[in-house]
Amino acid sequence: MARGVRFHETGGPDVLKIEQVDVPAPGAGEVRIKVKALGLNRAEAMFRVGAYLEDPVFPSKLGYEAAGTIEAVGPDVREFQVGDAVSVVPAFHFAHYGMYGDLVLAPARAVVKHPETLDWASAAATWMQYLTAWGALIDIANLKRGDFVLIPAASSSVGLAAIQIANQVGATPIALTRTSAKKADLTEAGAAHVIATAEQDLVQDVMRLTDGKGARVVFDPVGGPTMAKLTQATARGGIILLYGALSEEATPLPLFDVLGRQQTIRGYVLFEYTTDDAKLARGRDFVLAGLASGALRPKIAKTFPFEQIVEAHRYLESNEQVGKVVVLVD
Template sequence: MALTVRFHEYGGPEVLRLDEVDPGEPAAGEVLIRVDAIGVNRAEALFRAGQYIEQALELPARLGAEAAGVVERLGPGVDGLEPGQAVSVVPAFSQNDYGVYAERAIVPARALLPRPSTVDAVTGAAVWMPYLTAYGAMAEVTGLRPGDVAVVTAASSGVGLAALHTAARLGATPIAVTRTRAKADRLLAEGAAEVVVSGEQDVAGRVLELTGGRGAAAVFDAVAGPGVVDLARAVAAGGTLLLWGAQSGRPTPYPGFELGMPALNVRTFTVQEITRDADRLRRAAAYVASGLRDGAFRAVVDRLFPLTEIAAAHRYLDSGARFGKVVVTVRR
């Protein structure tokens, strides 16, 4: 049996329960891992609350799509992995099929990346979702190029910080957007060329000012909602407004008509566009690994929680106070 986080009803962090569950045996193409650390993501909070892009098909439901651990057993037909090997789990599956908020969990082999000895479990659980998301959106989808300007909202989140680092490594100029001035200095220290405080400044106006009226080649937005109409004003002609989150929880209009039908590309994106495509995942993993080796990329971990305090971890995630990643460590 393994201590496993499940929710038996939708709701806030208080619905998360620690149950003793038999993880079972890995089937064809699956691997049983011992989980050492778990990356906590906004997608899991939304899934728990019944507000994610997919609903739980049945209750109780499991949670979690990002972790680091060690291979225990291989299912039939799994090659390239072996028991005792350190690995990271990347979000390449539905939480209706698998969940890694547990002491031991079964995951598809295609969702595992070997974890080198130089990468500890906390780092291995904290870097992949943010950097795969940032790389996929910036390099694979929008084709961000040296000299471009990239605007990143919710910049103090794990994905936001990874986006700042990735834009800089691609040779672009990252502009961070944050709600209050409290995190501005830390965002500058993380590589933002400029910080726009949305609670005090006109974001689009400031971006246009900073770019000499041209606007940004790409705006990467985690908030969505009615604000996208104004945010779209900050996009250069032919540029892209990419929505990779919906933190506002409000309906999101299409901004093109209200703005007079500019040359604007609007697109949604999730990391699974990368992780469920073997070729894209191979390229992305190689890029992120090279960034980790040369120091351009790193885990920015705000706070650690033990598995037994998973509800507290989700409350902290929901608070919006974090700067970087929330990670849960697994110890019995």
């Protein structure tokens, strides 16, 4: 028996309960991990309220990212040994696995030996953000030196990862944030330019920064009415990668902008990469190389003890953070 977080109905953070759960011995292709830290993600909050790509089956577990030590391995697992320090890649459904606990099962294909330079909090804050940004920006959009990339919700962990990856390949990251409150943080995080969309003219400023051409790549987790401005700020032949639905308002299709400028709007989810072994290997190698070189550096916004998982989710939904919310497990 171990502590695990489950919920028995959809709703706000208060539906999360720490319960005693049975964690069996790992089966074929599985490992059991003694968890040291958890990385929280917006997708988990959406799943908790019933607004995600899959519906919870009660009692439901959740949690995509964890870091800790291997406590047991399945009978056919050869790449890991008891005691290995590892972190978990989001590559599974919550119907099968959930990382919110102090002892958890995970599929071995979703487990990585992270660099020894990472502490537990940073290791738990790595894979969702960097693989999400890598798949969209590098593998799909082929972001490269000289490109401009617009990054809405740039203070999120994925937004910060996108800034770092853009800088790593020599592109110019333009961070978008609602107000100027986070401008200094985003500049310090490596954004070449920061636009406060509620205070500035998004299209006019992007055109000024790009010599009237617009950004070739847009990496948007929001959707909603701002899509109309994003298409106007996107270059001819550019691509808008839509990987989230944070806005509760309808997302318009600015048809004449898209047609007239031959733009691509591409829906994207991380799981098209983490469920494909070849793509996952490419992304993992890119991220590990970036971590080793120091080009990729997870930023922790705030940590909470495991017993405060409800408070951690409240903070996650406050939008106050710049970076990753992490829960430490004693």
